[in-house]
Amino acid sequence: MTALLELRDVSKRYRDMVVIPGLTLQVRAGEFVGVIGPNGAGKTTLFGLISGNLRCDSGTVLFDGEDVSALGADARCRAGIGRTFQIPQPFQGMTVFENALVAATFGAALHGKQAEQKAREALHRCGIEHLGDTAAGRLTLLQRKRLELSRALATEPRLLLLDEVAGGLTDAEVGELLELVTSIHRAGVTVIWIEHLVHALVSSADRLLVLSEGRLLGDGVPSAVMSSREVRDVYLGSDLDEQGSHATH
Numbered sequence: 235m236t237a238l239l240e241l242r243d244v245s246k247r248y249r250d251m252v253v254i255p256g257l258t259l260q261v262r263a264g265e266f267v268g269v270i271g272p273n274g275a276g277k278t279t280l281f282g283l284i285s286g287n288l289r290c291d292s293g294t295v296l297f298d299g300e301d302v303s304a305l306g307a308d309a310r311c312r313a314g315i316g317r318t319f320q321i322p323q324p325f326q327g328m329t330v331f332e333n334a335l336v337a338a339t340f341g342a343a344l345h346g347k348q349a350e351q352k353a354r355e356a357l358h359r360c361g362i363e364h365l366g367d368t369a370a371g372r373l374t375l376l377q378r379k380r381l382e383l384s385r386a387l388a389t390e391p392r393l394l395l396l397d398e399v400a401g402g403l404t405d406a407e408v409g410e411l412l413e414l415v416t417s418i419h420r421a422g423v424t425v426i427w428i429e430h431l432v433h434a435l436v437s438s439a440d441r442l443l444v445l446s447e448g449r450l451l452g453d454g455v456p457s458a459v460m461s462s463r464e465v466r467d468v469y470l471g472s473d474l475d476e477q478g479s480h481a482t483h
């Protein structure tokens with residue numbers, strides 16, 4: 235079966251610093267993949283290479299069997315790769331609905347009634363339809379996270395890349411967000427989720443990748459990956475045994 239996403243020996247450097255030396259990876263349609271790794275491991279860079287916000291120095295990115303390496307972020311978004319950003323940047327002065335509408339218009343290339351319908355649907359799925367007329371700048375943190383997810387969903391992604399959407403939330407709020415992401419995944423969207431909250435990913439993802447210095451240190455069923463000696467060594471100093479706590483890097 236063709237992978238939905240395939241990276242073939244992809245590399246990236248910033249000036250003389252090699253961040254990703256050559257990564258090969260396949261993600262099948264329907265997977266829920268968590269990505270963890272210490273600060274600076276190259277996780278966000280990896281997302282940039284997949285979403286087209288960054289270009290690979292070498293290697294190939296295939297989406298649904300097509301080589302998208304030369305496409306920019308807009309074209310990859312329209313092809314079905316949606317993402318959220320570590321620091322959400324909604325249009326603060328616009329309403330929640332307008333923010334989702336912009337995403338549907340430019341990300342999914344929809345217009346008029348269809349774009350409006352898509353925007354409303356995305357807000358509904360993320361539980362903030364009732365906030366449609368509220369200025370984005372007035373939202374609480376959890377609502378901003380929901381808006382960030384709505385904006386990504388309004389682009390009609392088949393692959394959704396989530397970059398630390400749970401950061402800064404309380405345990406209860408993380409629980410709500412987990413439920414939401416799980417429901418999006420169940421509806422048929424393939425998810426790759428970078429998160430420092432290891433326990434959140436271990437409880438929800440069916441595959442866990444551990445990135446360290448741009449290399450895959452672990453890849454498999456979360457519980458098995460987390461019990462590997464190599465992975466535990468990288469996380470030395472953090473308390474991975476306390477899975478109920480905010481185990482971080």
Ligand SMILES: Nc1ncnc2c1ncn2[C@@H]1O[C@H](COP(=O)(O)OP(=O)(O)OP(=O)(O)O)[C@@H](O)[C@H]1O
Pocket residue numbers: 248253271272273274275276277278279280
């Ligand atoms: N635009 C850039 N120019 C130069 N160096 C960069 C740039 N973006 C990232 N880096 C560096 O590349 C390395 C990998 O960064 P990246 O953000 O991909 O890591 P990360 O695993 O997502 O880290 P974190 O968990 O802290 O978000 C870091 O050392 C970072 O400082």
